[in-house]
Structure formats: C-alpha cells, structure tokens
Amino acid sequence: MRTANVNSPDAEHPTAGEAVPLTLFLALIIVAIILGLTGAVADGLLFLLFIGIAVLVADLLYMALRTRHSARHRPLR
Incomplete structure (x- = not known):
C-alpha cells in the first residue's frame, strides 16, 4: 500500500497565488457580516x-x- 507524500508537488495545497484571493474573500465576508449586524442593530x-x-x-x-x-485554466493531470 502506497502512502501519499505531503511534500510532493502534486499535493493539494493552495499556492501563494491562490491563498491571497481566499484570504480576501474571507476578510470581505467578515466585513459584510460586521457591517450588516451594525446596520441592523444600531x-x-x-x-x-x-x-x-x-x-x-x-x-x-x-x-x-x-x-x-x-477552472478553465487548470491543467489536466
């Protein structure tokens, strides 16, 4: 039985180019929730x-x- 090598280049880890938009997405979600709650309560x-x-x-x-x-530009494996 073969185990997966987490240090291999084929591992499913986000690259630096993918991590920034995800961080931006999550930060904007948090900002939207805070603004929405403040606007609804105040x-x-x-x-x-x-x-x-x-x-x-x-x-x-x-x-x-x-x-x-x-998804369009993802290379085939």
Whole structure:
C-alpha cells in the first residue's frame, strides 16, 4: 500500500497565488457580516446594512468569477 507524500508537488495545497484571493474573500465576508449586524442593530445606521449586503454580493460574484476562470485554466493531470 502506497502512502501519499505531503511534500510532493502534486499535493493539494493552495499556492501563494491562490491563498491571497481566499484570504480576501474571507476578510470581505467578515466585513459584510460586521457591517450588516451594525446596520441592523444600531438605530439610524440602516445604510450600513445595505452596504454590508452590497459587499457580500460583490464578494460572492468575485469568488464565483474567479473559480470559474481558474477552472478553465487548470491543467489536466
């Protein structure tokens, strides 16, 4: 039985180019949640809720387009 070598180049680890967009995606999700909660709870700051929703939608569209683009250019194994 052969075990997988985690140090091999074929290992499923994100490269530096893939890690940055994922970090950006997660950071924008957190910002959208914080803005949305602040806008929903604080009196007179309802506009923050709408900004949070806009950031969330833009972030999801960005990630969808990025994964769609990277799926086309992924080399066959």
